[in-house]
Structure formats: C-alpha cells, structure tokens
Amino acid sequence: MLIRLGYDIQFQIPSTVAMVAVLNVHPSRTQDLLEPAELHTEPEMPITHYFDTFGNRCARFVAYPGWLRLKNSTLIQSPDTPDEVNLSASELPVYDLPNDALIYLLNSRYCEVDRLSKVAIELFGHIAPGWGRVQAICDWVHNKVEFNYQHARPTKTALDVYTERIGVCRDYQHLAITFCRALNIPARYATGYLGDIGVPLRLPMDFSAWFEVYLDNRWWTFDARNNQPRLGRVLMANGRDASDVAMTTSFGRADLQYFFVVSELEPVAVTEIKASE
C-alpha cells in the first residue's frame, strides 16, 4: 500500500536558537520512499544532517527570530500486512544478546528500571519467557492505564505512569519498556507515523510512539497503547526513551503555533487500477 506522510509544524521564534529535528523517516525505511522526504523549512535555511548514536538521521539548523515552518510531504510504500507477530520468538539470555542491545537494558530518564524492578518481577516474573511475556506486559499496561490527553506532561516517568495510571501513548510505552528491561528483555522507544488505516478514526492526527523488543535475533514492534497489530507504521527514530527522540529539540525558546501531521492511504488512480486488471 502507498501511504502519504507529512507534517506542517510552525513556531514563533523570539530569538536565535539552535534546533534539532528528528523528523526524517528512519534509515531502515528510506528505500521504501517514492518521493523525496527531506525536511523543508520556511524561510529556507542551511540544514546539516547527522546520525545520532542510536542510528537516527537528525537535522540541525539555526532558527532566526520570526516565523518558522517545518514541513514535508512524501509517499512511502508500506507492507499490506500489519505488524509482525511471532508467538514463538524467544527471549535470549543476556549473554547471548548482541553488544549493541545491552544499552536497552539500562535505566534512562523516563524509564527508572531501578525503581520498578521489584514490581516487574512480581507482576511478570512467573510468566514463561518469550513473546507471550512481552505481550502480557503490553496487555497489563494497556488495561491498567487510561488514555487521556489532559494528563500528559513532559516530566512524566514510568513510575508516574505506574502510580497515576493515566497518560498518552508515550507514557504507555515508557512503562512497558521499563517492565521489559527489568526482566532483562532489551526494549527501546520508537516514534513515527501511525495513521488510522483499518481502524476507527481518531482525530486529529499526531505522531505516535510505540516500542521495540529484542527477541530471537531481531527487534520486534510492540505497542502498549493500541495493543493490536496495525497497518502502515512508519518508523522515524528510536532511542532509550522519549528524551532521545523528541521530534524537535530547541536549545532556547521556540513557541509552537501550529501542528499538523498526516499519514493516510494514498488513493490509487483509476487508470492504474485498470492497467492492473
């Protein structure tokens, strides 16, 4: 399927400020792009790209006082199948994990493994290791946490989510990630596009958060918020938690004025359909 992706994010900039944007499609998906996907700015300005230590492609630039618009629209080829499920994927003992997965067992800003490890073991320590245990974690978080935009806040940690039981998509993933790490299952935070393809409409669109877990010999997608395999997920970035992959980080003030994200099925032209008959 073809998915139209894009965003239009506008700021009022009071004084010159350095910014980093993690708004690119993730390097693992660039081969699926059918149109250019570079960040455009208005006014135009020089942009430097670099890869952070997590492998995300980041854009750096300097925003000058006035209006700043970040926008992009692109088209991506996406599988017609939902997130993969592999019930037989197994947890690896820590000594069989690849070196670069080890960091995803540690504490991070919003994932206090040290404070939730006893709880994780009590809740999930008795469950057979493997895909089913990660799914049990997702089920628990999905069922126990109430979705509510009004209760989002930037400093909310996994422990806060565990005690308050309310939050937004990033909060669900932080708690699930923390439980996984406490059980020695590598887990990392992911952000990207997730449209309402094949599910009832939720409006307005926003970027979405999910998480990835290392089972067998690769990373798999899990989503404690939606908790069902979904169509058309497009990864932008992953990291230890939301601190590492903020869509935009401004090192000084930048006042958000407008925010629009799109991720929807691209209608296929009639002539093409005929041609395929």
Add this chain to the structure above:
Amino acid sequence: MLIRLGYDIQFQIPSTVAMVAVLNVHPSRTQDLLEPAELHTEPEMPITHYFDTFGNRCARFVAYPGWLRLKNSTLIQSPDTPDEVNLSASELPVYDLPNDALIYLLNSRYCEVDRLSKVAIELFGHIAPGWGRVQAICDWVHNKVEFNYQHARPTKTALDVYTERIGVCRDYQHLAITFCRALNIPARYATGYLGDIGVPLRLPMDFSAWFEVYLDNRWWTFDARNNQPRLGRVLMANGRDASDVAMTTSFGRADLQYFFVVSELEPVAVTEIKASE
C-alpha cells in the same frame, strides 16, 4: 609520574549470571600503559570485549555459581601536572557544537535537566559564559553539598541531591552535570582512578567520579566533589550519567564480598634515579 593502578573485586554468585564490567582504562589512555591492563577473572573464563556507544571498552562474561574475583594491576605513565585549567575556554553556542556533543545536553536517568532547568538559570544564568561559569557551578555544588558515605543510594538523582544536599562523589557530579546541561553546556559523567597524590590521605580507596565539559573545541575535566585540580586522574569510562558506566553490571544477582582499589605513586627504583642525575 608512574602510577600503580589496580583493583580486586570479589563476588559470591548464587546462579549463572551475565555481567558487564567497565573496568578497563579508557581507550584514550591505553598508549600510556606500561604493563598489560586486561581484566583477570578467577576462575578464568572467556571474556568478550566491545566498545559501547560512548566509546568505552567494556568486558562481557558469564559468571557461574560460586566465587568470582575480578582483578588487575597495571602501571601507567601520567602527567606530572594536575588537571588542566583554561580560564579563557569559552562556551560554544549550541549550533557550533559537534554532533556527538549534543546528546550530552539531554536528560538522563540521574540528570533531570527538565526538572532543574529553571533553578539552573536562576542560579547561574546571569554569570558570564565560559570556564568561569562552569567553575561557579562546581563551587556552588561543592559548597552546598555535604559529603557523607552513609547517605549514598543507587536511585539518588540530581534533584534529590539538590534537595537533600548530601551525598557521595557521583551525586556531586550529577548535580553539576545537570546544571551545565540546563545552560546548554555539554557535560558528561566520568569514572576512573583518582589516588591521594599530593593531597591529604583519604582512606579507603575507591573508584572516583568526576565530569567533563565541552568548552572551546574539546572536553575538560571538572570535579565538583574535590573542586581542585588533581594529579594522577586516570579515566576509565564516560557516559551520560552513572547508569551508563557502572563498574560492573550484573543481570541477575551477584553479591559483593570484597572491594579493593589502588591508585598510588609507583616508587622509582634507586638505580633509575642515579641514572637520571
């Protein structure tokens, strides 16, 4: 000067457990080593080395039930001069920082930049940027925080240090790092050897923590705990905070039984002294 470095760390291992040790001298110092510096284990076991994303050389191995001893003794050539001081080193605007310094502006587990940014600006925002401002941060932390081994705890964060005003060397550095980052000064946590060379004796020895700050075009050593240039610092690892560079991380239980660290001036043989006359 020649410094004799070493450690002897012993655990009781109740059941097979994967471990990571960040006990090597940092790659930036390996050219100064005069003796082999590899981690020895008793019993002997296969060890795999790898570099983490921060550039530290880490050792992985599997510990089996019973006694485990990690030990090493080596000799390193160290400058006869204390930590460098450069009062004219300047803060760079964020847009002039190298890409790989940016991560050291962000939140991490024990450095809640988001929760202390207002405080940092109130305390240090009015001070002229540069070396002097970082020194002012160190002075504040050094003067306001009381050293006390009894008040160490593994979950203590920079905010806890700010409110409790008591802690050990890692706590001092976490608070200073957080203040620096809040002011857009890249700061990272460092661990290593720091003997009592040229200062009154403190016993017993332990590994030490300090931190590094990016000014001009390089990283500089600061130490909010000791707060004076010191002789004979030998870096082992750096990272975002103590979570990234724990001396040993065991992914399961490992009960510490004995802990000994040495870092002292190596007496030079008499014949050598004569030769140099």
Add this chain to the structure above:
Amino acid sequence: MLIRLGYDIQFQIPSTVAMVAVLNVHPSRTQDLLEPAELHTEPEMPITHYFDTFGNRCARFVAYPGWLRLKNSTLIQSPDTPDEVNLSASELPVYDLPNDALIYLLNSRYCEVDRLSKVAIELFGHIAPGWGRVQAICDWVHNKVEFNYQHARPTKTALDVYTERIGVCRDYQHLAITFCRALNIPARYATGYLGDIGVPLRLPMDFSAWFEVYLDNRWWTFDARNNQPRLGRVLMANGRDASDVAMTTSFGRADLQYFFVVSELEPVAVTEIKASE
C-alpha cells in the same frame, strides 16, 4: 457589602458511597450570614455535621446510586475593605508561638518542608523577618509560577511546583506555605469563595485557595496566586494542605458531572438606596 454565595455540584454515583463535604462557610464567618447556609442535597438525605481537628465544619452523608446534587445559595455580609495588610506584623520566635500553631510548621502531603528547607533558606533566609519576608515569598512564587489550568494534577506537590513552575491556585499556595514553614513561620492552607469583585473578570468561577500565616498574635491572609489584597474573600476551611480540605471527598467512586460556583456582589434594591439618601 453583601455577597451572594453558592454552588451547584452534581455527581453520578455508580454505587453507594460515603462522602464528606467541606462546603460550609467557616465557623469564624457564620455570624455574618444573612440567610441559611446549609448544604442541600438532591435527593434529600440525612446529613451529619462535625468539626474536624482543624476546626472546620464538615458534612457527612451516604450517597446512593444515581444522580447526586449538592447545592446552596446564601448571602453574607462582608467588609467593604480588602484583605488586611500590616507591614509591621512580626514573626514570632518558635518558642512564643501558641501550641496549636506548631503543627503548621511541619511537613504535610503536598508541602515537603524537609525537601525544600535548604532552598527556602537560600532564597529568603537573608530577608528581614516579618510581614515583608512573607510578602517576598508571595512575590517570588507569584512571579516564578505560571498559571495554567491544563497543568493541574491532584498529586502535584510543592516540590513539583518549584521545579515545574506552572500550576493553579492551590499549587501557588502549597509552595508559599512550604517556604514559610521552612523558615519557621506557621502557614496553613485555606479554601473558600473569592469573586471577581473589583478586579477584571475571570470566568468561570471556581472555589479558590489562599493561605494564612501566623504573625504577631494572629493569622493573616496571603495569596501567592493573586498577590494583591482582595475584596470579598469568604473562608470555608483551612488545614495543613489541600489534602485536608478537599471540597468533597468520596470514599469510592463519584463522577463529577457539573460544577458551578457563584460569589458576586448582591445588587441592593433601589428602594433601599433611596432610603439611605
């Protein structure tokens, strides 16, 4: 001046639940009431009144499944003058405080004196004791904290307000109370009516929080949120913090459906005005 007070609060009650309402005018103001001021419930139900340890008049009742309405409308005589200001009121040394003021120097749920005492002393320890110091605390809190309904949450403590610098009226008072207590100035939380009399209109009405400080030989009203003497404040309850004087506490689920508060100048009839000429 005459002030019309009242509320209309409606709940959906899923199953029988005990409730406590602290919605009465405070005993210290009952002599000013010109109309009955008892809590009415719909449906009617037996209500028991009692005084809590802080001296507030509380109502207890059992709510049965279905709709519950709490309402009242009354008229109170209020001074034509704003909150008293006495610049020469002095702080008492602790040993001269009355016994029953001592509890208002201690920690409470939302006022972590133990965690903010060092900060309080740094910020306000050098200011001359007395009214001016309490006013300096109010000024600081008023200037540093941004008002924002979106950032209210029931678990927010004084330390959270200090780090986040955003909140609603209760948050301002909790921080100011904590600073006062840390300086050995008794401070207690107050709730009640505060209409927009003599100030620009803010809509919609809500109950309001302020705080009281013991100087000289009595309690004085301060308000870190509004930070100016106001007309027509009508006290309902005071306590250690918001935990003690919640408008309604339900020991089980009670879903708020409607909330209306009024506190406004009662227009005086024309004939009365003529009579006074």
Add this chain to the structure above:
Amino acid sequence: MLIRLGYDIQFQIPSTVAMVAVLNVHPSRTQDLLEPAELHTEPEMPITHYFDTFGNRCARFVAYPGWLRLKNSTLIQSPDTPDEVNLSASELPVYDLPNDALIYLLNSRYCEVDRLSKVAIELFGHIAPGWGRVQAICDWVHNKVEFNYQHARPTKTALDVYTERIGVCRDYQHLAITFCRALNIPARYATGYLGDIGVPLRLPMDFSAWFEVYLDNRWWTFDARNNQPRLGRVLMANGRDASDVAMTTSFGRADLQYFFVVSELEPVAVTEIKASE
C-alpha cells in the same frame, strides 16, 4: 509485668533553639505508671506541656547553647499478654466510622495514598475485608521489605519503600498504613517503647514504630516490621505519620551526640517474690 523504661538523649546546641519533645508515655497509659515519668533536662529549664490535635502529650522548651540532655527513667505495669489479636474484628464501612477516624483515611507526608491506591487495590482489593486483610497487608510488607539501618533516610515515603523494598521500622509502617487507607481502613502511625521481651535480643535498643488500625469499634495494634504479637509495647504517641510524632523536633540546629533507650523487664526483688508465695 513491670517494665523499666527510659532514655538518655544528648545534643550539642550551637545557638538558642525551640524544641518540642514527644517523649512522654501516652495519656492512655499514664494510669499504669509506677514512678514519675516526667522529662528531665540538664541543665534544668522550664518545660511547658500541651496536647497536640492527635491527643499526644508534648513538651516544649527552649534549649540554650551548649550541652543538652533529655532523660527519664520510669517503671510501668504492662499486661503479661502480647498484642491483642481478634481475627473476627471487621472493617467498618466509611459511613459508620467515627468522625475522628476519618482523618486517618487521608494522604499525609509519608503516606501518599493518592499515588498507591491503584496498587493497594490490585494487591489487596480481592481479599475479604477485616482483620485478615490488614494481616495480609502486614505479611506482604513484612515479606517484601528488607530491614536495613543503612538505608534509612528522613525523606523516605511509602512510595519509596514500595519501590526500594528496604528500610527501617518506620518505613514498614508507612507502607502498610498507606495500603490500609487506600482500602478505606483508618490507619495511624504509632511510636513508643518495644523491648526484646520474649524474643531474641536485638541490640542496641531504639524507640520503635508500629501502627494502629480501626476495626469494629476501636484501634488495634499492628506491626509490619515485627509482624507478630509482642509483649511490653508502651505507646508514646500516634499521628498521621512520622512527621507528626518525631521524638524531638528542633526548630533550628541541634546536633545529636548520644542516644540511649531502655525498655526491659524489671527484675522483681527476692523479698517481694517470697512475699507473694
């Protein structure tokens, strides 16, 4: 049985400071005293006694610079039977609780009912109400929390105990109290003497903390730390949590130099034993 009680607490006072001591035997036990039990100070100084809002008898005095000694030795008649157990004591619905028990359902400084209510319901919500449920709470806390003097700290809350699972007697009780309140069972903190009568010796002596729960129509003693009925408990004070009943509160600096508590069986004189034959 006769129990010899006493304490000898010594401070260095750097400058004149007001102090409150909650070191008296609780009013509910004064009729059991066989010797005077008043606080003695060295040097002698005027002491004022008052009852706080919880009903504890508190002593106020002003300590002057220099050495301060608080001491007492008294003899109390204590039941020969351990803490009462009544397996059939039942929880009351909130609407049947006495007015003055309601405050012990609310949040307090170290008992964040609001943050642990979901956890309490998950852990204990399915257990039949009554004595057995409170005992289940004590069992859980007793089994999950490790006793360790090294991990005490004055700011540790019930949530900290829940996540860290380590602490001293006050920490056990704070967590158990919080769980009880979350289930609408009134629970209050208690401090007093608890010697090693009939149990293996633990040295050195200290004051002890336990808690009280309202079941049927009275308060009962529970102790999540020791978790077994004990002989010779002598209550000194109760309150919402440790903040309310600190042994000594100094409103300024007072440096503890010496601390000795005794609570032991008084040997009965031979002649008396003969007399009773």
